[in-house]
Amino acid sequence: MTVDPPRALADLTPTIQAYLMAVHALGAGGDPVTSSALAERLGASPSSVSEGVRKLVAMGLAEHRPYAPVVLTEAGRSFAVAMVRRHRIIETFLARCLDYPWDEVHAEADALEHVVSDRFVDALDVFLDHPHRDPHGDPIPTRDGHLDPLGDTPLDRVEEGSTGVVTRVSDRDNAVLRHLAEIGLRPDSPVEVVSRQVELGIISVSLSGRVVQVGTPVAAAVRVRVDD
Structure with a gap:
């Protein structure tokens, strides 16, 4: 079963956004994105992960065959990178402007990233003078989705x-x-x-x-x- 493809981040539920970020993060490590790896990262049950992956596929955001890794489609990657960008910009704002310790910004950004608008994130980006890295050193994608490789x-x-x-x-x-x-x-x-x-x-x-x-x-x- 397929559904109408989403057009904006606002069309995605927080759960779908979390799945996209998890698949993207695991894939960035170079290892195959398995259901068990997703379950561990998300703290979810195997059955919940299977349902979540099924929804990603139905929305045209991922591809998955039995016993094969989960792979984001171009649309899925675009949304995932946009989520990564807003998460890391929010983390940077919290650390720079509100003096959050670097061990607290991740959880706070997790809560905020699903409710703020693209306009708000873009305004933060300008206010922070387009930061290249977040408080933990992770690169911040540009608005067009470019992500600098680090080679570390x-x-x-x-x-x-x-x-x-x-x-x-x-x-x-x-x-x-x-x-x-x-x-x-x-x-x-x-x-x-x-x-x-x-x-x-x-x-x-x-x-x-x-x-x-x-x-x-x-x-x-x-x-x-x-x-x-």
Whole structure:
């Protein structure tokens, strides 16, 4: 069964918007977007995910065959990128102008992004002088959907002795964000991997002349642009 294709974000329910963002985010990681991965990311049951994916397909926003990954159509990707843009612009506004800590902006933006208008988001974009990255370092898409590639690597995969600059950190775990803030591991921080104790799950990194130890789960949440 198919339905009339949506013409604007306002035509999409918050649930459909959340599914689009989840599929886009998982796909950006390079891995196939499976129903189980969607269920884990959304905190939903397998049956709910199956129904959600079915609705995406019916609306012409995704393609999915049995036992195959979920893939966004061009229309689905366009809506997903528009949602990513409004989410990250709202996060930037909250952090810059309202002094929200970076571990609180994600949840607040999640609540606001479904109710604000495109006009409001565009006004925020102008007010903030068209920011390129959000508080966590993630690139903000332009109004026409362009998204700058970063070419970065998870910190837990960076080789010993390598240097680079932190580009972004995951906003999925607030406890990790608070820990990163405490040790000063933020976007634009220059880093050097001093040692990797894989068997202990510890990576030692140099930050502005001081060495800190980072657990591999935390390091996996940090992306680095490694120097050539």
